[in-house]
Amino acid sequence: MSTETRPAETTERTLPPVDTAPLRRRRRQAAWVQAACVAVTLFMALPIVLIGLSAISSRAALAEFPKPFLPSEYSFDTLLAFFEATGTVPALGNSVLAGIYTVFWSLVVGAPAGYALARHAFRGKDAYQVFILLVRALPIVVLSVPLATMFLRLDVYDTVFAVTLVHTTLALPTTVLITASIFVSVPTDLEEAAQVFGCTRWQAARKVVVPLALPGLAASSIFTFVLSWNEILGATVVTLGHRTLPAQVLTALDEASTAYRFAGGFALILPALVFIAVMRRYLVNMWGTTLR
Amino acid sequence: MPATGLDRRAFLRAAGLGALALSASACTGFATTGNGGMIFLSTQFRPVDEAEAFRSLLARTVSGVSYVTIEDGPFAGQVRSQIDAGSTQIGLLGGLHGDLAPLADGYLEDVTDVLAALGDRGWPAEYLELAKAGTDRSWYIPWANASYVLAAHADALQHLPSGVDANALTYDDFLDWAIAARRANGNRPMLGLPAGPEGLLHRFTQGYLLPSFTGGQITTFRSREAATAWEYLRELWANCSPTSTTYDFMQEPLETGEVGMAWDHVVRLVDAPERDPRNWRMLPSPRGPHGLGYMAVVAGLAIPKDSTDPDLARRTIDELSKPHTQVGLLRSNSFFPAVAAEIPQDLPPAIKLEADAVKRQQEAADSILSLPPVGLGTREGEVSKVFQDTFRSIVLDRADIRTTLDGQASVLQGILDDLKVPCWAPDPAAERCEVM
Numbered sequence: 001m002s003t004e005t006r007p008a009e010t011t012e013r014t015l016p017p018v019d020t021a022p023l024r025r026r027r028r029q030a031a032w033v034q035a036a037c038v039a040v041t042l043f044m045a046l047p048i049v050l051i052g053l054s055a056i057s058s059r060a061a062l063a064e065f066p067k068p069f070l071p072s073e074y075s076f077d078t079l080l081a082f083f084e085a086t087g088t089v090p091a092l093g094n095s096v097l098a099g100i101y102t103v104f105w106s107l108v109v110g111a112p113a114g115y116a117l118a119r120h121a122f123r124g125k126d127a128y129q130v131f132i133l134l135v136r137a138l139p140i141v142v143l144s145v146p147l148a149t150m151f152l153r154l155d156v157y158d159t160v161f162a163v164t165l166v167h168t169t170l171a172l173p174t175t176v177l178i179t180a181s182i183f184v185s186v187p188t189d190l191e192e193a194a195q196v197f198g199c200t201r202w203q204a205a206r207k208v209v210v211p212l213a214l215p216g217l218a219a220s221s222i223f224t225f226v227l228s229w230n231e232i233l234g235a236t237v238v239t240l241g242h243r244t245l246p247a248q249v250l251t252a253l254d255e256a257s258t259a260y261r262f263a264g265g266f267a268l269i270l271p272a273l274v275f276i277a278v279m280r281r282y283l284v285n286m287w288g289t290t291l292r
Numbered sequence: 293m294p295a296t297g298l299d300r301r302a303f304l305r306a307a308g309l310g311a312l313a314l315s316a317s318a319c320t321g322f323a324t325t326g327n328g329g330m331i332f333l334s335t336q337f338r339p340v341d342e343a344e345a346f347r348s349l350l351a352r353t354v355s356g357v358s359y360v361t362i363e364d365g366p367f368a369g370q371v372r373s374q375i376d377a378g379s380t381q382i383g384l385l386g387g388l389h390g391d392l393a394p395l396a397d398g399y400l401e402d403v404t405d406v407l408a409a410l411g412d413r414g415w416p417a418e419y420l421e422l423a424k425a426g427t428d429r430s431w432y433i434p435w436a437n438a439s440y441v442l443a444a445h446a447d448a449l450q451h452l453p454s455g456v457d458a459n460a461l462t463y464d465d466f467l468d469w470a471i472a473a474r475r476a477n478g479n480r481p482m483l484g485l486p487a488g489p490e491g492l493l494h495r496f497t498q499g500y501l502l503p504s505f506t507g508g509q510i511t512t513f514r515s516r517e518a519a520t521a522w523e524y525l526r527e528l529w530a531n532c533s534p535t536s537t538t539y540d541f542m543q544e545p546l547e548t549g550e551v552g553m554a555w556d557h558v559v560r561l562v563d564a565p566e567r568d569p570r571n572w573r574m575l576p577s578p579r580g581p582h583g584l585g586y587m588a589v590v591a592g593l594a595i596p597k598d599s600t601d602p603d604l605a606r607r608t609i610d611e612l613s614k615p616h617t618q619v620g621l622l623r624s625n626s627f628f629p630a631v632a633a634e635i636p637q638d639l640p641p642a643i644k645l646e647a648d649a650v651k652r653q654q655e656a657a658d659s660i661l662s663l664p665p666v667g668l669g670t671r672e673g674e675v676s677k678v679f680q681d682t683f684r685s686i687v688l689d690r691a692d693i694r695t696t697l698d699g700q701a702s703v704l705q706g707i708l709d710d711l712k713v714p715c716w717a718p719d720p721a722a723e724r725c726e727v728m
Contacts (some may be wrong), residue, residue: 060567085340086347086359087324094321104471145369151379160321234365240331240381241358242321252338252361255490257563258544260340 018068049268055266056077073202082249082263094160095229096271098244101164102228103221106171107179111217114179115205119188129180132173133216140170144237151238162238167228182216183209190251218279227277229272261268294439316627330601332357332608333371334386335364336591337625342559345624352620353611356604357384364391368680371596375399384433384605386641390672391638392432401595404430406554406606413613414632417719419459419590420582423667426713436618436627436715439588440495441649442575443542447571448473448552449480454596459652462576463504463524473552483535487683492538492557494679499587499662500555501525503718504580509662510708511719513727514701515626517581519693522686531689537688543574557589558646562626569641576653581660585718591627591672597692627692678704701727 003036022146058075068094083089113187117129156165210217219248235247241242245267293723303374325331326347337346338361347359362370365385372395374380383450385392385400392400407420407430419434444458446508451473452458473482498509505521506512533551542554554561555577565572579584593612595605611617618629619636620715626643628650629635635647665672682700685691710727715725 009458063567081344084341085344086326088340090322098319116526144366148370149377152374152379153619157379158320158381163321183420222416233366236362240360240370241323241328243324248324249340252340252343252363252465255541256339257341257541259484264340 017235029168048273051269052266054258054262057259057262062262063256068282074173078259078263079266082260082267085249087243087248088245088267089247091243092271093266094163094242097160097227098163098167099228101160102167102171103224104125105164105168106125106175106224107217107221110169110172110220111179112177113176114181115183117176117180118183125264128176133144135169136173140166140234140237143232147234148237153248157238158240158242160242163228163235163244166234166238167224167231170231170234171224171227174223178220178223181215182213182220185216186212198288222279225275229275230268314641321698325360327356328390328615329356329358330383330604332359332384332386333361333367333382334361335367335388335391336627337361338363338384342625346621349617349620349624353596353617354604354608357506357608364388365389368394370397371395375597378468378598381600382596383600383602384608385594385596386435387591387594388664389432389592389666392559392592392594393422393666394423394690395594395596396431399597399598400431401602402429402431403433403595403609406430406432406595406609410613413615415630418661419630420589422590422663423592425664432594433613434574434630435591435593435612436621436630437588437590438558438601438627439498439586439650439653440492440555441544441561441579441646441653442553442555444553444573445549446571446573450478451476458575461575463501463578464578466523466578467528467531470553474531477552481531483528483531484533484539484542484554485529485536486539486542486560487536488538488540488555491700492560493683494676495519495557495587496555497525497679498676499664500577500581500585503579503585503660503662504582507582507660507661508703508719510715510725511722511728513704514697515728517695522578522682522693522697525683526687526690558628558650559626560604561643562646564640568585569645571643572645574645574649575652576649576656577698579656579658579680583660584653584656585660585662586653587662587664588654590630605694611689650716660718663716663720668707668711668713671711673702674707678707679687 053071054075056074057071058073058179059078061071061075062071064072113132117125148157151162151165155163190208190212191204194208195201200205230246231244232250233244235244239247250264250268253261258265293407323727332350337343339358342589343359343361350359352355364387368391369380371385376380385395400527407423410433415434419437420430423430423432423434442461447460448469451469453468453472457712461469462548467700470481470483474480484495485543501521501524502512502518503509505524506515506517508515512518518626533545535545539545539554541560543561544550544554544561546553546554546561547567561574565574577584579585593609595602595609599605612621613631615629615633618631618633620628622629622635623639626646628647635651637644641649667676668675678700681703682696685696685700686693708727712724714721714723719725
């Protein structure tokens with residue numbers, strides 16, 4: 001560096017050109033993220049919108065070929081006929097009951113198990129974790145006949161309670177594993193601090209850990225509810241006159257006429273969407289790794 | 293008691309919540325059977341609209357019966373587990389022969405006396421024989437039957453080769469027609485066959501094509517004539533809409549105009565002509581060198597062991613097998629009467645078309661009645677699979693016909709050897725069924 005050039009520089013100081021590349025890169029990234037979000041949303045929402053539109057199309061509009069995106073004629077006949085059919089509305093009620101009971105019982109039984117897995121090291125923990133998943137390894141077809149026989153002997157056959165038991169069993173593995181990973185991410189320090197300030201173990205868990213784990217619990221309950229809502233075979237086998245919606249009408253959907261398929265599909269999607277919308281506010285993230 | 297970490301209030305609240313949840317979940321839920329009467333469990337008319345149509349017919353016929361549908365998979369398991377547990381909750385069973393026959397080993401009441409008490413209502417002798425499920429007693433009462441026919445739109449009918457009677461097609465005419473229709477339609481095939489995952493194309497080979505070409509279903513499975521039949525199907529397939537492998541119910545592509553002619557089960561065709569019946573025709577299936585092979589699907593009514601209300605079950609059977617109720621069933625669900633009943637002229641147009649085609653098919657001088665496999669119980673699906681696999685190899689994968697037939701024949705023979713059952717129509721009722 002020579003000293004002669006220095007005064008010239010100081011007298012006429014020009015700022016280097018602003019490098020906008022990082023900003024542009026960020027904008028571009030943001031646009032990409034937006035585009036990706038829109039694409040994912042479309043991917044998820046488009047089938048639902050199409051089913052919804054088809055459910056309120058008239059039969060003639062459904063039979064049009066090639067099909068326009070928006071139906072040429074709207075009609076609620078099929079949807080009404082579907083809901084007026086014997087047992088559809090009570091079955092909807094049973095499905096909601098079974099779903100809520102299943103969420104309740106799987107949390108009551110599964111969350112403590114998840115807590116124990118997260119907080120304690122005990123012999124056979126890994127084996128236990130794998131063992132929990134074993135329920136899902138047995139197809140319900142294999143379990144169904146002995147289950148039905150057992151429920152008949154215990155006199156709980158053909159009740160929502162029986163369906164709840166089956167669904168709770170099916171939901172427990174996911175509930176235990178999800179809640180375990182949520183409880184792991186709640187720092188033990190917080191719990192210990194609560195105990196230092198005079199909480200008992202139970203109080204610390206209830207007043208500190210559970211509120212922090214709430215989003216994850218909500219996520220796992222969405223899983224459970226949707227599982228119970230969609231399950232057909234177990235519900236068909238353990239009930240006869242008190243069926244859930246899938247068992248009552250949706251088993252025959254694949255052999256129903258197109259109009260009824262759309263009406264049934266719409267009826268199946270809607271309540272699950274409502275439940276997810278309600279639970280969404282508790283849902284910050286699912287796996288609890290960046291708990292807020 | 294701070295040591296346990298549970299104050300009384302918290303404990304009471306938890307206990308109260310638990311008790312509430314338990315008592316709430318112990319409730320049985322809402323009844324979905326409608327009127328809460330005797331349960332009539334059936335594998336038929338499962339789609340909502342069909343079930344409702346049958347429920348209204350049932351309500352007009354007899355009171356205090358709730359119609360509950362179930363898939364054919366869990367049907368037998370459900371009945372068996374209830375009877376095994378000693379607490380039957382079903383009053384009456386309805387299903388196809390293939391659903392009911394496997395239960396005849398101790399899960400159904402002997403209905404020989406019920407049948408005798410009903411008197412002669414004109415059931416075909418074949419159906420009554422079928423209802424015995426290989427024993428000397430009757431296990432169900434034939435309830436209704438259905439068959440398979442051809443449906444064609446006027447657009448396709450105009451390409452019928454001249455001089456050919458649509459009501460007396462031969463398989464060669466049928467192929468010529470399919471070729472002519474394809475050529476006239478800009479080389480786009482107009483014929484569709486139900487080769488989808490839930491489609492019934494295996495019934496076409498089992499009950500129509502093979503009996504028409506060979507005169508048998510099982511015994512002639514690997515005969516020279518059978519090879520000709522499969523050769524024929526290959527050619528027919530080349531003139532078939534390539535999307536046929538996705539069709540389960542032909543009424544949908546027919547209604548939307550994707551195809552103009554199709555073969556399927558009557559129930560799976562009935563919606564096609566609904567909106568525009570004047571442009572549609574239903575035709576009896578074609579005939580081959582041995583005659584017009586056709587298949588009849590028989591549904592029956594059975595009383596489970598320890599039925600909740602045997603008297604009501606008997607009365608329901610009596611009412612449902614009266615000729616006017618049987619005609620009512622044809623009107624509401626397009627299943628044909630199993631008893632001798634006068635078919636009225638004022639039927640809905642689509643059903644009228646079907647009734648005519650089925651009648652022509654049954655009454656043809658050279659008709660060959662085929663039945664779905666009899667007495668195979670739970671292994672019936674394996675026989676269907678033999679026919680599906682044969683179709684897949686020969687027609688779709690273009691494997692060698694002779695080797696495929698030999699290979700599948702040994703699979704078929706393996707199943708028959710295990711079961712040691714006599715042959716069913718159209719094969720001669722030999723002591724033990726064998727592929728020649």
